[in-house]
Amino acid sequence: MARQQVQLKAESMADAAYRAIRQKILDNVWAPGYQALEQALALELGMSRTPVREAGIRLANEGLVEVVPRHGIRVLPVSPSDMREIYEILSSLESTAAELVAKARPSAAELEPLEKASRDMEKALKRDDLDAWAQADERFHRQLMQMCGNAKLAAIVFNFWDRSHRARMLTLRLRPRPENSTREHLAIVQAIRRGDATAAGARFRAHRERASRELIELLQRHRMNQV
Amino acid sequence: MARQQVQLKAESMADAAYRAIRQKILDNVWAPGYQALEQALALELGMSRTPVREAGIRLANEGLVEVVPRHGIRVLPVSPSDMREIYEILSSLESTAAELVAKARPSAAELEPLEKASRDMEKALKRDDLDAWAQADERFHRQLMQMCGNAKLAAIVFNFWDRSHRARMLTLRLRPRPENSTREHLAIVQAIRRGDATAAGARFRAHRERASRELIELLQRHRMNQV
DNA sequence: AGGGGAATCAACGTATACATTAATGAGGAC
DNA sequence: GTCCTCATTAATGTATACGTTGATTCCCCT
Numbered sequence: 001m002a003r004q005q006v007q008l009k010a011e012s013m014a015d016a017a018y019r020a021i022r023q024k025i026l027d028n029v030w031a032p033g034y035q036a037l038e039q040a041l042a043l044e045l046g047m048s049r050t051p052v053r054e055a056g057i058r059l060a061n062e063g064l065v066e067v068v069p070r071h072g073i074r075v076l077p078v079s080p081s082d083m084r085e086i087y088e089i090l091s092s093l094e095s096t097a098a099e100l101v102a103k104a105r106p107s108a109a110e111l112e113p114l115e116k117a118s119r120d121m122e123k124a125l126k127r128d129d130l131d132a133w134a135q136a137d138e139r140f141h142r143q144l145m146q147m148c149g150n151a152k153l154a155a156i157v158f159n160f161w162d163r164s165h166r167a168r169m170l171t172l173r174l175r176p177r178p179e180n181s182t183r184e185h186l187a188i189v190q191a192i193r194r195g196d197a198t199a200a201g202a203r204f205r206a207h208r209e210r211a212s213r214e215l216i217e218l219l220q221r222h223r224m225n226q227v
Numbered sequence: 228m229a230r231q232q233v234q235l236k237a238e239s240m241a242d243a244a245y246r247a248i249r250q251k252i253l254d255n256v257w258a259p260g261y262q263a264l265e266q267a268l269a270l271e272l273g274m275s276r277t278p279v280r281e282a283g284i285r286l287a288n289e290g291l292v293e294v295v296p297r298h299g300i301r302v303l304p305v306s307p308s309d310m311r312e313i314y315e316i317l318s319s320l321e322s323t324a325a326e327l328v329a330k331a332r333p334s335a336a337e338l339e340p341l342e343k344a345s346r347d348m349e350k351a352l353k354r355d356d357l358d359a360w361a362q363a364d365e366r367f368h369r370q371l372m373q374m375c376g377n378a379k380l381a382a383i384v385f386n387f388w389d390r391s392h393r394a395r396m397l398t399l400r401l402r403p404r405p406e407n408s409t410r411e412h413l414a415i416v417q418a419i420r421r422g423d424a425t426a427a428g429a430r431f432r433a434h435r436e437r438a439s440r441e442l443i444e445l446l447q448r449h450r451m452n453q454v
Numbered sequence: 455a456g457g458g459g460a461a462t463c464a465a466c467g468t469a470t471a472c473a474t475t476a477a478t479g480a481g482g483a484c
Numbered sequence: 485g486t487c488c489t490c491a492t493t494a495a496t497g498t499a500t501a502c503g504t505t506g507a508t509t510c511c512c513c514t
Contacts, residue, residue, distance in 0.1 A: 458514100467502105467504085468503090468504100471498100471499080473497090473498085474497080475494100476493100480492095
């Protein structure tokens with residue numbers, strides 16, 4: 001068997017710019033609405049305008065920024081209405097993914113990562129460690145997407161997670177303890193284990209719809225109209 | 228009230244390149260697997276490499292091409308497995324859109340375009356005019372997406388239509404007369420008119436799943452492994 | 455003749471140059 | 485003081501230049 005070549009070619013400056021800018025947005029270092037000129041970014045990143053422009057085009061396609069002709073690259077804010085749209089998409093696609101996973105009848109070994117993530121959520125909740133909880137939650141969802149056998153679907157879901165990342169992080173400590181979420185995950189895993197695709201899909205959909213309602217309500221209650 | 232300014236600024240060369248290349252791909256002028264060097268494209272389009280590169284980045288993000296470092300921009304082929312993934316996504320999102328439309332309880336006037344498109348499909352089918360049928364079919368689906376109140380969801384769907392456009396056109400004349408499709412559309416409209424979101428979603432899903440099965444089977448039967 | 459390696463070439467990634475044009479501000483008329 | 489016009493400036497969109505590097509070719513050795 002041929003050994004896998006790991007050819008990790010040095011990433012291009014354009015990729016570096018893309019990653020750097022994306023990270024600043026996700027980490028909320030650049031607040032929504034923040035604008036930066038191409039030249040300024042180039043200077044800051046130690047490169048010319050060309051790769052910065054290319055990164056901007058990619059980020060604009062992914063819906064994280066907007067390129068405003070004379071005002072540079074602008075971090076797009078996310079409104080409650082955007083959140084509604086995003087969660088409609090996530091409900092739809094993630095519940096489909098859950099159905100696909102259930103239909104594939106995964107083995108106990110294949111299900112283990114999902115169960116471990118669920119257990120970690122419970123443990124984190126007992127310790128009142130919300131960051132660990134959020135991490136385990138993300139691991140659960142990511143794992144499920146990777147198991148669904150549809151890479152294009154997973155890519156869309158990851159993109160919309162990115163777009164809604166800031167809002168989730170901001171509301172993490174404003175919402176009640178996520179006991180429901182944790183319970184719902186267990187129910188989803190059970191449905192998948194039974195191979196009950198309909199139930200798995202329905203439960204996932206309910207899970208995301210509840211999360212969406214709570215999140216949007218929180219944003220509005222706290223007057224966070226542009227996150 | 229201030230008059231709406233319609234500032235139709237001349238499109239940039241990058242936009243022109245984007246549109247030109249996209250059109251060639253959708254029209255199958257450039258077959259799947261076709262490659263073109265940036266320089267050659269620039270020459271052909273009468274511009275420099277810069278806007279061509281930017282168009283390439285956008286098209287790559289949209290999944291229509293791949294940028295292979297020393298071999299230029301390559302038109303991505305679509306395999307039967309890709310088609311399965313694409314139709315899983317379309318089934319999921321379009322059925323969600325149908326549910327959203329049904330929940331919004333559109334008026335008779337708002338439903339009219341959908342019904343007209345359905346009638347046009349029937350008429351075209353009677354005339355055995357498959358091109359007109361496909362056009363009306365697309366109009367139906369596009370109309371529904373525009374009515375769903377979720378622009379981001381619609382954008383994803385449009386993108387995946389693009390990706391699967393060639394395969395649909397190629398199989399248009401290989402499949403049996405699309406009587407089922409036409410009937411299914413009418414059933415969807417009826418469910419929407421009743422405000423029965425569950426039925427509208429279920430029927431749409433069935434509609435897409437049948438179309439997907441037929442299409443993939445056709446591709447495989449005709450050995451079209453790379454469309 | 456076949457294979458290995460060096461020389462050549464060409465496409466790309468990035469930097470830089472330049473023309474265009476929107477934004478800013480000064481200055482004058484009322 | 486306010487509004488309008490025009491000059492100035494600066495950021496962009498595009499073109500061009502250039503160094504790097506993967507691919508190809510040719511040649512020599514066996």
